[in-house]
Amino acid sequence: MRKGSPNEPINVPYRQLTFALANAAAVLASLYIAFAFDLERPYWAMFTVFIVANPICGAVRSKAVYRFFGTFLGAAISLLLIPPLVDAPLLLCIAVSLWVGACVYLSLLDRTPRSYVFLLAGYTATLVGLAVVNTPDQIFDTAVSRVEEIFIGLICAAVAHSVIFPQSVTAQLNKKIQATLRSAGAWLSESLMSARRPADAHAQQQLAGVITDLHLLYTHVAFETSDVPRSRGVMRALQERLALLLPCYSGIQESVAALAASGKVPDSVMRPLEAASGWLRRAEMPETDCSFQYSNRVEVESDTISVENRRQNPLDWRGLLELSALTNLRKLTVAFTDAQVLAATLTNDRLKLPPHLQQEAAAAGRVPLHRDRGLALLSAFATAGATLLACLFWIEGSWPEGAVAAQFAAIGCSLAATLDDPSKLIRSAIIGILIALPFAALYEFAILPQIDGFVSLALVLSPAILLFSLMQSSERLGGAGLVLAIAFSGGLALQTTYRADFAAFVNSNSAEIVGLLVAIAMSLVFRTIDPAWNALRISSSGRKGVSQLAMGRKFDLRTWTIQMFDRLGLVTSRTAEMGRPQLASEEIDGLRDLRVGLNTATLRDVGGKFGSACCAALHGVLKNVSSAYSSGFGNDRAQAAIEEAIDLGITSLGTEAPSRTVTDGLAALIGLRLDLAPAMSRYAVPRIL
């Protein structure tokens, strides 16, 4: 980064202060503009700023765009739904609830920040639509002013956060990638030399989480200021390389463990491992020249190749294990070097990529993350149900503030829909509202009557605004700050003329809390998910993915790997949270599934290059793997069948003339055998030879 650039990383307390200043400026500007245009509810502009506020400039801008489209869509839908149904309140409520549910469903299928569009489209329809059922002739004006108020807030936030001390997402991305590469290098360099240790699980979990984090963080880049290079292909390739590190490493571990089980680990394996370990410890990101990285790696690789050539009997079990360990080591060093080079080019677009990466980086496809339609449907039902229930209270109880309850039931369920236990978040939102209310009441009934004009209003409000903004800038207090800010702005409900009405203040705020309580009740009944159950569900969808990869007609290995790694991250974060890491090894082993998948993909690649006998043997392996993964394990006969098929594959591939392809294929078969065949079974050298 250039010296003196406004995006230069600066120390944290200063960072937080500048963020709070920018945010306060945006809030006051939006209030001023909304007052100047004489809009109906200027406080909507005010809390919109708080909602999109984020220390990263690109994230503010992306959320602003998503929020605008979501609001627009929601307002449009309410224009469509309300006028024809306004005379049939029950039908209207059902229609609105179904719409909210459908939007939650769609938003859960998209796990990127874009999902916000659907969420907002859902609950904006309730915010606009349910507020005007008593005066349906005003619906158009209400819809337009909601969109206008939110638009003003969005523009103010986006401009303020990109002009006043902006922090670009690249700084954050860089920091994250460099930290990941450094810690992965250090961890790999240590663990290559030692047997499995307890620290492994933690490091694996971190690495698994980081790839999805990078994916989500990178979605903001498209919305950054125009100077940030957009290179989704590079990012995607980087994610895939990072995802390869773990399966390659664990493949080495498996082979070395199997070698150790049948005698001493030979020097021909230990020496390259030591060399690679030393290399990984010294590995640095390239600053100027990428080719240097590759020349550095060659030393490690030449050791590997010499062992491959020295092998005497191509089908001896220990020899095959050595081969598998070294092939995985080669893949590991290649992936790590690629990752370093890609990471360097990601931020410095004047750095040239080596030819083998160039083509890959140019192909910029979208990678869908893991999605769970069943759970999404369940959340959609819970949300629609909560909204409808609150609506029924409203209609049956002829409770004038009931609309607010229905709105808040929809908001609460929508925003918490991604969590395993949504009620926890909604509970803390209620606590936030309860804390903010006295604050808002103090302003509303004690301070605001004393003041006159915008300048004094700004002066009076700025301490509160600055405080909330400061809270938002810290990671720990961020959520609490947001809830407080929204509850405060909503409670204050600033309008052009001062109207203090204690009864209305209490009524509408208690309706908010009732709505959230309904949301909690519905979530507790329908949407509280045991994380272990969810982890099992995710991993079983991963197994289905493996089976499809083995037998499906078309496959895209890159997409598959990233998706699989995403699942691994989801599962490990859940099992670690429960403090039940043993579950991971007993019933779910996402890493094994990932390894099996990568090995089957290699076999599919290799299979086409040989004669029909060999091709048929490999096809038999793929078929067995696929059926084992689609029907589940634990069946002794199926395991014996897999073992037999793999042994046949090894025999027929081993008789081909030695080449890199054969080596890769054999290593993949050994990997499969270690993972899928019964434990302790040993491949016997066939007698035909």
Add this chain to the structure above:
Amino acid sequence: MIGELNIGGVFVPGLLVAALIAFCLTSVVGLSLRRLHLYRFVWHAGLFDVALYIVMLFVAALASANWNIAGVK
């Protein structure tokens, strides 16, 4: 140029149309500047983008006043 555009019975201010046109122009200019690696001469990209947008808005507003784009009254 502060006329109103009648789109299906909804009156849309001319300035809004000009603002949309300016936004598209700014994106195109920003994209080409990035492709040409010209942003390394820019100190503060966010500020530059906002300023660029205001210039473009001025251009769009002038054009709509002089050439009466899309029937702006």
